[in-house]
Amino acid sequence: MKKSIISALTISLLSSFPALSDCHDPGPIVLKGTASKEALIMADGKTSYVWIFTTPNPICIRELNGDDSKYNKEVSRFQILGSPPPVGIPLELTGSLSIENVTQYYAVPDAITVTKGKKLNSNPEPEVTSPINKESNNAEGFNASERAAPIEKKAILFNSSPDSLHLIDQLVTLVRHSGFVCSSVSAANPMILHSGFSLTCDNFAHSYDIKDMGGTWVVTVDN
Structure with a gap:
């Protein structure tokens, strides 16, 4: 009888640990939860402000020990890198898992760099378009001194090509024409769940959502 009890306890303890195949390197x-x-x-x-993604149940991930051996740990909070998603609603985020979050704005040890996302039980949002006139977008010879606002040294940008910098210029202009402040660019990224962009300015002090509302670009403050 004693042997049976020990076996049952062993099985119970082993079942409380995630299987190796269920762990993520x-x-x-793909994570489901809320931001x-x-x-x-x-x-x-x-x-400064960061966005955290919390899963309803812990996720098993594998990390390295100092001797390069791996160990499993359970995590339910991940820092979101990239465009911040809407908060407080069920989401599914697809991206790349980082187990050593070395960003300047460090909040938790593990992070997800988001490539796409969707609201759970909702239809996909339309493809993001650009608020600039493509026919007149000629970024050849684009000079940094001519930018609407300087790009901060540690800015988080979706792309740093001349075309993308020209687009960011247009976003800054839209923000200012809407009566808001943007003296320097801290971050600029396409929105995950809407047709539009997120723009953060002045060392992450001011954040704006710039959405395509049926052909009209509308700027709102992201509190």
Whole structure:
């Protein structure tokens, strides 16, 4: 009888640990959960904001020990890198898992660089278009001194090609024409679940959503 009890306890303990095949290495991953915006106090005392993705159940991921051997751990909070998604609603995010979050705005050890996302139980959003006139978009010889706002040294941009910098210029112009402030660009990325872009300015102090509302581009403050 004692042997049977020990066996049952062993089985119970083993079942509480995730199977090796269920664990994720760094690389492609799909997560389901909800996003939240959280304040982060920097070393200089300033407040920045990060977006955290929380899964309803812990996800098993594999990390390296100092001797290069792997061990499993369970994680339910991931920092979102890239365009911030809407908060407080069920989402599915597809991207790349990073187990060593070395970004300037570090919040939790593990992160997901988002490539696409969708609301759960909802129809896909239309493809993102650009608010600029493609026929007149000639970025040849584009001079940084002519930008609507300077790009910050550690800015998070979806692309740094001349065409993309010209697009960011147009986003800054739209924000200013809407009566808002943008003196320098901290981040610019396509929105995940809407047709539009997210623009963050002035060392991440001001964030804006720029959405295509049936052909009209509308700027709103992202609080």
